[in-house]
Amino acid sequence: MKTDNKELITEIAERMRIDNPWWSTGKIPEDINSMNRRLYLDIFYDMVKETSVRRGVILMGPRRVGKTIMIYHTIDRLIADGINPQHILYLSIDTPIYMGMSLEALLKTACNILQLDPAAENLYIFYDEVQYLKNWEMHLKSLIDTYRKSKFIVSGSAAAALKMKSDESGAGRFHDFKLPPLTFNEYIHLLGLDNLIIRRSIEWKGININAFDTVDINELNRLFIKYINFGGYPEVVFSDEIQRNPGLYMRRDIVDKVMVKDLPGLYGISDTQELYRLFIHIAYRSGCEFTYEDLSVNSGIRKELIKKYISYLESAFLIKVIHRIDNNAKRLQRITRFKIYLTNPSIRCALFSPLNEGDAALGNMVETAIFSQRIQREEDIYYANWKIGRNDGEVDMVGLDIMSQKPVWAVEMKWSDRYYEMPGELSSLLSFMVSNELNEAIVSSRTKFGRKELDKVSLTFIPSALYAYLMGYNTILKKAINS
Numbered sequence: 001m002k003t004d005n006k007e008l009i010t011e012i013a014e015r016m017r018i019d020n021p022w023w024s025t026g027k028i029p030e031d032i033n034s035m036n037r038r039l040y041l042d043i044f045y046d047m048v049k050e051t052s053v054r055r056g057v058i059l060m061g062p063r064r065v066g067k068t069i070m071i072y073h074t075i076d077r078l079i080a081d082g083i084n085p086q087h088i089l090y091l092s093i094d095t096p097i098y099m100g101m102s103l104e105a106l107l108k109t110a111c112n113i114l115q116l117d118p119a120a121e122n123l124y125i126f127y128d129e130v131q132y133l134k135n136w137e138m139h140l141k142s143l144i145d146t147y148r149k150s151k152f153i154v155s156g157s158a159a160a161a162l163k164m165k166s167d168e169s170g171a172g173r174f175h176d177f178k179l180p181p182l183t184f185n186e187y188i189h190l191l192g193l194d195n196l197i198i199r200r201s202i203e204w205k206g207i208n209i210n211a212f213d214t215v216d217i218n219e220l221n222r223l224f225i226k227y228i229n230f231g232g233y234p235e236v237v238f239s240d241e242i243q244r245n246p247g248l249y250m251r252r253d254i255v256d257k258v259m260v261k262d263l264p265g266l267y268g269i270s271d272t273q274e275l276y277r278l279f280i281h282i283a284y285r286s287g288c289e290f291t292y293e294d295l296s297v298n299s300g301i302r303k304e305l306i307k308k309y310i311s312y313l314e315s316a317f318l319i320k321v322i323h324r325i326d327n328n329a330k331r332l333q334r335i336t337r338f339k340i341y342l343t344n345p346s347i348r349c350a351l352f353s354p355l356n357e358g359d360a361a362l363g364n365m366v367e368t369a370i371f372s373q374r375i376q377r378e379e380d381i382y383y384a385n386w387k388i389g390r391n392d393g394e395v396d397m398v399g400l401d402i403m404s405q406k407p408v409w410a411v412e413m414k415w416s417d418r419y420y421e422m423p424g425e426l427s428s429l430l431s432f433m434v435s436n437e438l439n440e441a442i443v444s445s446r447t448k449f450g451r452k453e454l455d456k457v458s459l460t461f462i463p464s465a466l467y468a469y470l471m472g473y474n475t476i477l478k479k480a481i482n483s
Contacts, residue, residue: 008097013113015097022085023114028076036190037073038066038234043480044177045074048124048153049081054173056144059155061179062317062344063254066234067155068092070179071126074153078124086114087121092128093136103127103139107147123150131156131262141173157262180317180376181232181344183472184224184369184465190237196220197469202460203451205440212466212473217447224465228365229354232346243354250350255279255318263312274301278309282319283351286342287364287371289324289385310340317343320375325398327386329407329436339383343376345369366415366464367396370444373471377478384410384432393428407432410441413464420448420461433457442467 022028047057059067071090079085089110091098098106107125111118125143130136136154143152188194196215201208214220230236230243233250242249259276269275278299282290292303299306313319322339325331342348345368349355355362374381374397384395397411412419412429419426426443433441439457444464452459462470 009109012097012109015095016091016110016113019092019095020088020090020110022075022079022088026079026085028072028079032069032072033076035069035073035234036192038070038179039183039186039189039476040179040479041070041073041077043476044070044179045077047175047177048074048078048151051122051151054144054148055175056140056152056154056173058174058176059153059179060176061157062181063157063257064233064235064250065179065181067157067179068128069234071128071153071155075124075126083124086116088124088126090126090128093132094129103130103133103136103143104146107143118147118150121149123147125150125152127152127154129156130154137174144173157257178317178376181346181372182227182234182237183373183376183475184227184231184468185470185472185476187227187231187237188223188469190234191223193223196223202462204460211462212470213449214463214466217463217465220465221446221463224366224369224468225355225357225362228345228362228369229349230346232344236346246346246349246354247351250346255347255350258316258318263316267308267312269312274299274305275309275312277301278306279313279318280351282313282340283342283348285340285364286345286348287339287367289337289339291337318347319343320371322371322381322383324385325382325400327384327388327393327432327435329382329384329398329400329405331382331405337385341368341371341375343372345372363415366444367413370411370413370464370468370471371397373468373475376475384428393431395429395432398432407436407438410438412441412443413467414444415446415464417446417448419443420445420450420452423452423454423459426459429459430454430457 017023027033044059059071061067075088075090078088089107091106091110107118133139140152140154182190188197196219198213198215200211200213202211230246236242236246236250259279260272263269263275264272278295278301281295281299292306295306296303310321314321320341320343322341323331323335324337345365348365355365380400382398382400384398386393395410396413398407399409400406401408410429410432412426429441434456440460442460442462444467445461447463448461449463450461452461
């Protein structure tokens, strides 16, 4: 038995050396080092380097958005900033040979290999796929309290589970960092096509604000459609093989694992096929208005269960529910109708098939893509929908002032240049603006950029691809400011 234990310890040590090549080389693996960095890296790195407040960092997000790669890029930057490579530990909890080992046991084993005293050294410890360890949050809190000089960072793909555990047990100990799917401006950046984008200013509420233009709108639109189909996941962006058969990879590794493993394990769901059926129905109609009654009839699932399933899917960062206001921007007391958007338009492609320029569903997915750039900010966004006698209307996106609860901006999302030529046809938007004393609004188009002055109001037209790029850029900028 002693011999078996000795062999096991030797194998564990060898596994740790393989996973931490910088202990001997001082560098992360070259193939990972050659990858472009996500634009969220700067924000995450500042959180990792923050040591004045003793808090662990929880890196969470949907599956396959590049969390592990960002950890490696963080390690590369730590080494570049002068941190001793042997003071940086990477431990993936789903490694089979680590089965049954606690976070502390893994830490002590790594320190024994490196001949370090974990209580005396300033270490950076990364635990990947931490959701595979039961009660990880209690282990982590204990480590933060015990090893006060070290910084602990954990990550995991079961985003809903990590968020729940962090909220329950991490008050004052954990700092959450959500890594979303790629924004459109990150997509352009990772492809090395920033030269397509140029800065320009637009007039908004009497002042010039920073925005973007392009040297080739047709090429940018082509890339935007490709982003809608494949752009949410870094690995898919660079793989022609996956893009040829997105369902095989993306559905199996991204959607199926959440439906079959993550959510059932967290919420005790017994009928995973029922949950999957509801999600398929929603994903196909992303950006549409739903009611619980219609969802129940179309899916064959009881309304009470549908409400639970929607909250589960939202907690897994797969969908976002957007609530309705009326033509006077009043929120409805009784929620009977709502919109649901995929948090990443590429999920639709994974479940069904890639969209082309002429597909009828492309308009809804353009809207979903634009929405997905903004909902990552965790701010309240609404849509307006009303019916008064024979007068009905809808506005796609409305922001309310926190204090006054009055509209401060409105956006109508279109994949067409028609309304640039005939802005008076935007009757719902114009009516909403007059009712709520909004002087300006934004309308996305296919290729047109410009400003239209109408009676008492102004409409700023921006191509949808550029508007998505701007929203993604501003989302990362806002996260950087608030971090």
